[in-house]
Amino acid sequence: MPYPIEQxxxxxxxxxxxxxxxxxxxxxxxxxxxxxxxxxxxHQHEPFRKGVAFPFVRRFLSINQKFPEQCPVEVxxxxxxxxxxxxxxxxxIHHHGLDITRAAFLEGKSPYAYIPAFNASLFLSAxxxxxxxxxxxxxxxxxxxxxxxxxxxxxxxxxxxFDFDGVIADDASEQVFKAGSLxxxxxxxxxxxxxxxxxxxxxDLFRKLAHLQQLENQALADDPDYQRVLRTAIVTARNAPSxxxxxxxxxxxxxDVNAVFFLGGMQKDRILNVLKPHMFxxxxxxxxxxxxxxxxxxHVPFGVANAAPED
Numbered sequence: 001m002p003y004p005i006e007q008x009x010x011x012x013x014x015x016x017x018x019x020x021x022x023x024x025x026x027x028x029x030x031x032x033x034x035x036x037x038x039x040x041x042x043h044q045h046e047p048f049r050k051g052v053a054f055p056f057v058r059r060f061l062s063i064n065q066k067f068p069e070q071c072p073v074e075v076x077x078x079x080x081x082x083x084x085x086x087x088x089x090x091x092x093i094h095h096h097g098l099d100i101t102r103a104a105f106l107e108g109k110s111p112y113a114y115i116p117a118f119n120a121s122l123f124l125s126a127x128x129x130x131x132x133x134x135x136x137x138x139x140x141x142x143x144x145x146x147x148x149x150x151x152x153x154x155x156x157x158x159x160x161x162f163d164f165d166g167v168i169a170d171d172a173s174e175q176v177f178k179a180g181s182l183x184x185x186x187x188x189x190x191x192x193x194x195x196x197x198x199x200x201x202x203x204d205l206f207r208k209l210a211h212l213q214q215l216e217n218q219a220l221a222d223d224p225d226y227q228r229v230l231r232t233a234i235v236t237a238r239n240a241p242s243x244x245x246x247x248x249x250x251x252x253x254x255x256d257v258n259a260v261f262f263l264g265g266m267q268k269d270r271i272l273n274v275l276k277p278h279m280f281x282x283x284x285x286x287x288x289x290x291x292x293x294x295x296x297x298x299h300v301p302f303g304v305a306n307a308a309p310e311d
Contacts, residue, residue, distance in 0.1 A: 005074060005118060008072060008073055008074045008119070009072060009211075010073070011073070012075075012076050012077075012111075012120035013075055013077060013078070014077075014124065016079075016127060018057060019051040020050065020149070021048065024036065024039065024085070041084060045088075048088065050149050050151055052144045055278050056158070056278040056296060058096075058098060059158035067215060067219075072215065076104075077093075078103070078123065080109065082108075110127075111123075112130055115140070120140070121205040122141070123140065123142075124298065125143065141201070142281055142298035143301065145299060147296055147297060148292070148293055157228070159233070159276065160232050160279050160280075161233040161272065161275060162235070162280075163234075163284070163300075164236040166302050168199075168200050168206050169197035169198065169203070170303070171200070171304050172197070173188065173242075173245075174283075175303075189241070190242065190244075193244040193248060196245075196249040196252035196253070197249045201302045206232075216228050216229065216230060233258060235275075235280070236260075236261065236263065238264070246262075268282070272290055272295050279297075280296065280297055283302050
């Protein structure tokens with residue numbers, strides 16, 4: 001019997017994020033739905049190539065191998081595809097050795113409504129419209145942007161990096177910055193340095209990852225030879241003195257993070273190219289760039305940073 005999903009940190013992923021569906025998508029766009037179905041039937045035993053989210057998902061699932069009694073994480077598939085394509089997707093999952101058993105195939109309909117049903121703390125998709133709908137309904141989601149897929153089998157660590165405002169925290173402070181100046185923003189944050197931020201769209205995910213790290217802390221205490229899997233980082237454009245409110249927020253939530261970078265407006269890819277996260281989440285597309293194009297980037301289109309300009 002599967003473990004109760006309510007007791008897990010669950011990530012939902014669309015097949016478009018987990019696998020490279022570019023060839024199938026080309027058939028659908030050029031030849032239509034019937035040709036697409038025939039194409040999938042003809043290729044159902046041919047596994048899909050790895051997609052942008054694959055290295056992240058593989059390492060995330062490896063946490064269960066470290067804690068087989070608790071099995072604290074799960075990945076579920078939420079897909080717009082039909083069951084016919086789903087058969088090929090599950091063949092690909094088996095081929096690549098991923099422990100994914102739960103799925104929903106909705107044949108053209110957006111899966112966002114099922115995010116809470118699966119207890120998911122994150123929904124990853126390459127379909128921006130689905131992500132926008134999810135966020136509009138208050139569900140945690142991000143758009144996986146195209147990048148090179150690098151899955152180093154010898155690298156067993158899972159590195160996850162987050163922007164702060166509009167991702168972990170809400171965008172209230174970002175609204176102050178957008179409406180005024182850097183000086184006004186710094187004054188606003190300094191005067192509220194003792195007041196924690198309200199949670200942002202990925203706060204629940206961030207907190208649950210911190211709880212997983214507590215499991216790893218205990219494992220290391222029990223066995224000094226234990227090799228950690230999970231490493232988290234915050235990479236934010238903030239600098240001193242606005243940094244203090246970030247720390248206040250983390251303390252108030254009772255969570256810790258392995259690394260925090262206060263960049264003061266520096267380009268984030270200068271850090272990301274060294275850190276090499278398996279996923280970086282930011283609410284501003286302009287920050288989602290890397291020199292080599294090999295950092296998996298997720299756009300969280302939330303709040304004032306993504307508001308349409310006024311006429």
